[in-house]
Amino acid sequence: MASLSSLRSINKMSRFLFSKSLTHSKLRKLWLSTLSSLVGEKNLILMGPPGSGKTSVGRVLGQKLGCPVIDVDDDVLEKTWNTSVSDKLQDVGDEQFLEEEGKAFLKFSASGSVISLTGSNPLHPSSMEHTKKNGIVVYLDVHSQDIIERLERMKVDRIVGQRSGTSIGDILKKRKRFYKKWHDVRVLCQTGDCVEVVADKVIDAVKRYQHAESETFVSTRCQEPNEKQSKFFSDVVIEGLAGDGGLYVPRSGLPKLTAGEWRRLVDLLYVERAQIILERCIHPDDVPPVVLGEILEKAYGDNFSCNKIAPVRHLSGNQFILELFHGPTASFKDLALQFMPHIFAYCIPKVCNNLVLVATSGDTGSAVLDGFSRLSDLDKRRIAVFCLYPENGISQVQKSQIIACQGDNGLAVGVETDFDFCQKAIKEMFTNPEFTGYLTAEYGTSLSTANSINWARLLPQIVYHASAYLDLVDQGFLTFGSPVDVCIPTGNFGNIMAALYAKQMGIPIRKFICASNQNHILTDFIKSGLYDLRGRKLLPSFSPAIDILKSSNLERYLHMIANQDERLVNKLYSQLDSQGYFQLPESVLRLLQQDLIGDWCSETDCVSAIRAVYDATGYILDTHTAVAKVVADRVQDRTCPVIISCTAHYSKFAPVILQALRVEEIKQNPLTQLHVLNSFHPLPPAHKSLLGMLKDSHHHKSHMCPADSSHVMALVENYLQSLFLKVQ
Template sequence: MPSGFLCSLQSTNTMSKLLFSKSLVHSKLRKLWFSTLSSLVGEKNLLLMGPPGSGKTSVGRVLGHKLGCPVIDVDDDVLERNWNMSVSSMLQNVGDEQFLEEEGKALLKFSASGSVISLTGSNPLHARSMEHTKKNGIVVYLDVHLEDIIERLERMKVDRIVGQRSGISMGDILKKRKHFYKKWHDVRVFCQTGDCIEVVADKVIDAVKRYQNVESETFVSTRCDASKVDTNKSPSKFFSDVVIEGLATDGGLYVPEKGLPKLTPGEWGRLVTASYAERAQIILEKCIHPTDVPPVVLGEIIEKAYGENFACNNIAPIRHLSGNQFILELFHGPTASFKDLALQFMPHLFAYCIPKVCNYLVLVATSGDTGSAVLDGFGRLSDLDKRRIAVFCLYPENGISQVQKSQIIACQGENGLALGVNSDFDFCQNAIKEMFTNPEYTGFLTAEYGTTLSTANSINWARLLPQVVYHASAYLDLVSQGVITFGSPVDVCIPTGNFGNILAALYAKQMGVPIRKLICASNQNNVLTDFITTGLYDLRERKLQQSYSPAIDILKSSNLERYIHLITKNGHLVNELYSQLQSEGCFQLAGYLLHHIQQDLVGDWCSETDCLSAIYSVYDATGYILDPHTAIAKVVADRVQDRACPVIISSTAHYSKFAPVILQALRIEDIKRSPLSQLHMLNALHPLPPAHTSLLGMLKEREIHKSHICEDDPSHIMNHVENCLQNVFLKGH
């Protein structure tokens, strides 16, 4: 990151000034890298990497012709000339390990410039030679479908490659090699089945142009009036900038200026048999510019995020419930809610993006699940990162379940503090936004503690983006299971309060996932479903009602702002609407915009009584226990879905987090016990899904952590923030 030196400036300015300088430096350094494709060919090499049979040699020849530059094939022009024998003869003479060493030595002696170079399939297995070769080039990974590779090798009568021994198939060795290709590539060309050489060559050029043209993937605030932007004073915002800042300085939310990329049906088809982590890698590489977060770094983060910390190997499995309804289980992470799918990923990304010598305080408000997920995710950072990144979590003291509160308290660690507030979630969320948009306060924190504020709520783009992956993955799993063929539509039903989860599904649809309708399911705090019906977003005379589904007990839905910007592309209008919401407590959309919304969304809400009835009836019929949020989605899906296609119901939390409600719904008496005892009562029923082991462990550890509570007074909250900074950043200094 070119921003690593910034905090040495000893500035006591506000964060906005710090990031302004950072963006200027970031932009200038990138522009110095490459400006056009011709400069790339003039100064650097284009290194084509991939397995045998991926077409490197053929694509290299076409590229050389298109770009007017020399073409070098490492097999023919380097190895065989160096060895005075064929590559196959050398492999037969010396064996695999010695072959790789000799191949590496030959490449270490080789140098070129301004050329298209086709590497061998085994070059990436030799680290020193790849480091040498990569210094003067961009590595382009030709990612070709495994079945296509094997078919080509059979046609070429290649029956053995480096590393293949008796009993190991060609497919197995090629799968193992993927790790090395992921390690070295700067850009990936994700090839479809049937792509001809000319098409692949054009894709290489497009990928390199993207790599060079950072300015094509900038971000804007949802409230930015493009006609009034002074580009001389307002440098472009890149992905790493919005990860760090969280909330835009004008109070808006960051969104990609040109939207998200769209995958072709062929590209989606290639992901049908892929693992969750592989799907995440491809989708996120397309959404995050490679000079912001290099693919190798992204891959390392994904491995950390979706590994042994999830109880299910499939990460987010989909399960048939009944009829045309399928449950997307998003609760297999360490804190048993869908928030883990983003918050096991985001902290590592955040730690990579921020300047290495600055302190950061991540502020977060939670309506139940986010708090423990944020504290757990940031608590898994390296010791070095935990010394420069702290987390401060606000939650409504009496507005979440007992288990959720126990989790939040248990997840506090050396770099995390939770504070219960005697108010509701909307107050907590507003308190966070007020701290962000108060330049005197942010300036004070920078001057006094060398600390900058950021956020891990879904107002941060890095929190929202990973959620796109599981919506896409659910669809691909239905294709993989033979329930549908790719291209067939599905509906998605999501219990939502802050509009983040359902917005992620809308983004998945934009990227090419064939989602027909998105069903917004609410409880009695049904401001969103009223909005979908009328176009009127009205908070006047509404009071937040506590419910069995506290994670959606929200009236002011932050991410709705991103959706309105998505359908209007008009920051000026969004700013007007939200200024009106702030001053008058409501806004009304024009009729044509309401019509647009109703093309995407349908909404309904569910009473507390119907929620409990759904939990009971589903368990009675199937043995499966829904949590109260998923039960709301089930009720709404039953009402509004026309059964013309499958419907995927997002199960956003494990039922164990709401044990008293579940026991009440299942008509089990004597539920006034400790949370741990209640969970044991549920486990005795042998339900589906089984007990969540991480959750049980957290409840046992709760007593070793303290709880902190304060009144709904912003000055009291700010005092607690200072105490948190002193404990994390000043202790021992």
């Protein structure tokens, strides 16, 4: 089976040969020939509901591209049947109409044309497979209310399902899944878009579809970025960390949606928002929209306890809580790690084994292990997870949960050290060519990572920050375009980096409030521009997920605000590795301080905040969210709403929560602690998946090792021996 890179080479060569074969086609004006190369001998197929403008847009595209236009209703069906579509539907009824429509379309063939489908063509699978073989299917995604109003004005009465008494709204809702299944390209149409504007959007979208090389990634440390060093999305998902030790970022930044396009997403479900946003960020050459849609349905389905996935709750005053704990492992990591394993399994070559290495300061471990355990049985036979966590640096509930999440393809090891060692050990394995080469040669195994250094882990986090803003618009707290601040408890800078990317895509976030605990290296850095690890020791805290001194994703942010100056980033991080510190240039620090505010919260203030919020509202914050609440109260100016990221369910930190609620005698058993918490009848209620995992943890074995890199590497090899046979 060909590798992904060789398939790309073949694809590029075939495109080249195909374009050469068109050189001697009949001459057109230069502008026409330039546009017509979009089509060549392929068809441009317009798909969408009745009233979406397929016929009108098709005619304009035909003029712009200088190619034939075929309307399936008029030029195929009515000529085949010798009767109008309306009369045919009246005569035979819905089911027979769909069957005869499909048969007629199966006999039809064309090339180099713009084809406007009927609204019901996508309901017939074999005819759509037939037409996709020689065409690019463009979905004209028009708001349902706009469609309904257009159809009422036009008095349309020839829609399949209409005469059974089903409302147009229900018909459109049912058909959406068929349009999602078949499209190659989506054009998000806004209210008021004229036909010319939509046609131009189609041309832009098809240009993007045909030029995958325009959406590549580079390392934050690559000092001479060129085409050879550029990577495609699939490559960066597989590799995780760049070979030079840097992090992958999009060469041209992320796409920006217009205000009108964002408004189109306001009344959509989370999964629908996610698909539209991620379709813009992932080229269809890497992950086709139909595959992306299937993955999103798996990622954000019954495994989440709330159908809103990441709901926003008003706390008090101008403060809102973004609840990110409704996934199976009760933390915000689920929003990425129920998605990423399926993307990873799709992108990697099928002929090779993969070991996902991950370091966790608490929540990531269980989320990675759970997410990869949900892969198909076939994928689990070639993809496994090896997780390191600080043995005494996470809560008892988190540890029990990590142990419980070990499955057929997952192993967790507690290390007698802190998180920074775990993260360093993972990076050392990645950047050790002898070790990686040995694993490839002996076990046919490649290494990757699911930490937020992997782009596929960070990317889906952008969605929930955007979705939170859209929810406030939908609930009437904002009009689109009004600013918000976000306050995020962070140690590794990944969650706040995703919010910064949401702003880059067009969400009007004003300030990013970075909330730290007593390990406040990020707060100090934001205020001074000095990142200083010298003599600094990690202090265990009530909020262990942000007990981090070396913030990986900060590197992506510095690369962004330094205008992609890879040489500067390389210089800064080389100095950090060799001398333990770096100082930002003054010009870059000024840019950073335009975005970021930083402050920190003591352990005492954290506990006091949990108690105060519960007394005032009945809502229980987890320890990390309490840190963010304290910092938001201290630094936010209250001139606009602030969204506080609630990154975990409070049950994970039960002893501290019980202390805050002034429970005098706290039992050691985690399950007992959770039952006591539930007796307070709190908001939010108990997390059922978490309770189930804790009950199951005693069935799984725990593993420990010393803080020694060579010992960790030996454990990795032993684990591979138990999973994959040696290459003969």
